[in-house]
Each structure stands twice: as C-alpha cells, then as structure tokens.
Amino acid sequence: MTEVTTSAPIDPLQACVDGAYVDEVVEVRAQGPVPPRRALHTIRTEHFDVHNDGDLLHVGHRVPPELVDDDLAGLLADELFGPGWLRGPELFERIFTGTVRTSRSGALDSWELFYRNTMARIEQRIDGRRWPESGTDRHGTIADYAPIYARAEQLLAAGSVLELGCCFGFLSLRIAAGGRRTTASDLSPGTSQLLAAVAPRLGIPLTAVAADAGHFPAPDASADTVLAIHLLEHLDAEHGDRVVAEATRLAARRVVIAVPLEDEADETWGHVRTISLDDLTAWGRATGLPFEVSEHHGGWLVIDKPVSR
Known part of the structure; x- marks a missing residue:
C-alpha cells in the first residue's frame, strides 16, 4: 500500500515532461489500448499499471478520451484505492490530475475535454438519459x-x-x-x-x-x-x-x-x-x-x- 501525506500543492496547469505528468510524488503516462509487458512488482488493473521505484510512483493509464470526465474518480476508487493498493486523498488527486493532463497535449485542451465530457454527462443524467458509451456510468460518481x-x-x-x-x-x-x-x-x-x-x-x-x-x-x-x-x-x-x-x-x-x-x-x-x-x-x-x-x-x-x- 502506498500513501502520500505531505508534498507541494498540485498545479493542474503545469506542463507535461516528455508526454508525462510529473511532480515530486507521481509520474503519470498515457499508454496505448494494449498494455505493455508487466514490469516486476507492477499492479495491473483494467485501466492502470502502477509501480513504485522508491523515488516516484509510476502510473500508466489506458483511459480513452471519451472516458475523461469526473467518473474517473470512481474508476480510481474502484480499481486502485478501494482494493487498498493505494491510499490517501492527496495521492488520489495527483493521479486524477495526471490522468486528465495526459489525455491531451495542451494543459487547457485536456481540462476542456474533461469539463465538456463531465458537463454533458451531468446534463444527460439529470435528464434521465444514459450516455452512449457502454458502461461509462458504472463507477457512479456523476x-x-x-x-x-x-x-x-x-x-x-x-x-x-x-x-x-x-x-x-x-x-x-x-x-x-x-x-x-x-x-x-x-x-x-x-x-x-x-x-x-x-x-x-x-x-x-x-x-x-x-x-x-x-x-x-x-x-x-x-x-x-x-x-x-x-x-x-x-x-x-x-x-x-x-x-x-x-x-x-x-x-x-x-x-x-x-x-x-x-x-x-x-x-x-x-x-x-x-x-x-x-x-x-x-x-x-x-x-x-x-x-x-x-x-x-x-x-x-x-x-x-x-x-x-
């Protein structure tokens, strides 16, 4: 189990480094739809690969652009934090931020995608409709x-x-x-x-x-x-x-x-x-x-x- 308790504030608009979101705690990268070979001591779930090298927690994600919305919170809870692989709200927020940031190359482009997807799905849910992507409401946050x-x-x-x-x-x-x-x-x-x-x-x-x-x-x-x-x-x-x-x-x-x-x-x-x-x-x-x-x-x-x- 990995937990973070103290570190610098999260900057949601910081530039990515070589395609990765990197801060003093985590490195988050987008992976292709086919997961790479599992490294030693890697936690693998449907959407995430996680391993710790002692300096950073490395997270690879396979979250497609159409799923970059606030239900990502439920995805992280279900796959990584609920089972106890990771723990703590700060680490949760850093991986969440890194996953959004690596969904598009530009900082504001990635967050605009996140906001537009989320706002549309809130409206659809309030209207009593399900959104078209199969299974995207299963994690329940929205x-x-x-x-x-x-x-x-x-x-x-x-x-x-x-x-x-x-x-x-x-x-x-x-x-x-x-x-x-x-x-x-x-x-x-x-x-x-x-x-x-x-x-x-x-x-x-x-x-x-x-x-x-x-x-x-x-x-x-x-x-x-x-x-x-x-x-x-x-x-x-x-x-x-x-x-x-x-x-x-x-x-x-x-x-x-x-x-x-x-x-x-x-x-x-x-x-x-x-x-x-x-x-x-x-x-x-x-x-x-x-x-x-x-x-x-x-x-x-x-x-x-x-x-x-």
Whole structure:
C-alpha cells in the first residue's frame, strides 16, 4: 500500500515532461489500448499499471478520451484505492490530475475535454438519459451527484449565487450558464485558477475566487443564495461551524447546505467526519432563522433570511 501525506500543492496547469505528468510524488503516462509487458512488482488493473521505484510512483493509464470526465474518480476508487493498493486523498488527486493532463497535449485542451465530457454527462443524467458509451456510468460518481445538483438548483432563491467549496465548479458552471451572476470559490488556488481559465472556453461567464469558506472576503448579504454542497464533511467541527456562520452572513436570502449521510467518513473522497440530520438541525437552530432539514440523496439544510424591503 502506498500513501502520500505531505508534498507541494498540485498545479493542474503545469506542463507535461516528455508526454508525462510529473511532480515530486507521481509520474503519470498515457499508454496505448494494449498494455505493455508487466514490469516486476507492477499492479495491473483494467485501466492502470502502477509501480513504485522508491523515488516516484509510476502510473500508466489506458483511459480513452471519451472516458475523461469526473467518473474517473470512481474508476480510481474502484480499481486502485478501494482494493487498498493505494491510499490517501492527496495521492488520489495527483493521479486524477495526471490522468486528465495526459489525455491531451495542451494543459487547457485536456481540462476542456474533461469539463465538456463531465458537463454533458451531468446534463444527460439529470435528464434521465444514459450516455452512449457502454458502461461509462458504472463507477457512479456523476450518477451520485447529478441529483444533488438538480435539487440544489431547485432550491435557489431569486438572484445571484455564491458557492463555497466548489471544487471543480460543475454546479456553479451550470447555474451561471442559466444566466445568474455566479461566484465559485475554493480553498485551492490551483482549482480556482483552473476554473477561471476553463469557463471562458466553455462560453460561461463565471467569477472564480480562491478563499477559505470560513473567512470569505465579501460584505454581508453579498449574494442572494449561498451554497455549501458536500463541503462540510471535508472540514473539522470548528471549521465547519465557521463555514455555516459565514454562509449565513454572506446570504441575502437563502443558505443551502448538503452533506452525505455516511456511517463512516470515506477517506478516499477526503471526508474527515460524518454529519447527521441532527447536526444539520443544530446548525439551523443556532442561526435563529427559519430553516428546514430534509433528506434527498443525503442531508439538506435550507436557511431562509428575511428579505429587506
């Protein structure tokens, strides 16, 4: 089992070296459809070859361009991290990044492919359709969060939107494409930079900001709806409390919070704790505002603020 705990931040736009994504932890290369001869001590799965030479973890992948979308996360979980060959969210993110980056020669070209594939498949899933490539939804990632996005969109108040902890920003892109003034924020500068670079290529006007969701640099009531969708399970209790308070401060009309309801925190996805419906209720009560807790593909907390006239 291989795990990484400390290293330099990931740069999703860094140049490849001789066709490979290389950082201080991993080297990821695209292979042809026919896997090469297995080297000594190589882990081989349907889509990946992995071996460690002591300095770097070497990953060869056979992921075709039509499968370069966010279901890659499920592919990695199923083939490498779930069985225990590899472990830890940081290593997961580096291999994920390297696989996307080596799908096209140019950095933005590769990420545009990833975003376009993912956005199309989210839309198809929300519409109740399966996409045409055989078996590409079997790993479940997009299938799991598409109904969560659909519900979040249904719960938006009128007006502008701020999403805290947006990660790749798929939900914010969908909202912005619908004509709303939308700001997407994430703690990672690299993620925010990537979203800011890709959004114009998709023809979607969107503001991307790198910021801690617990200390967001904006005045009170600066967005009509503030979203924290599957964010709080990634944060410890104190940080999570700050995020709920900050979301309430920033919202002019409504706060929408969604969390997975897990028996155990899933470390593959970077979860550090479980959150229950009782936890959501306690957050709602602490605001002193009208709120509703419900369950739909996880737990939901909606906090409403009185609108000034």
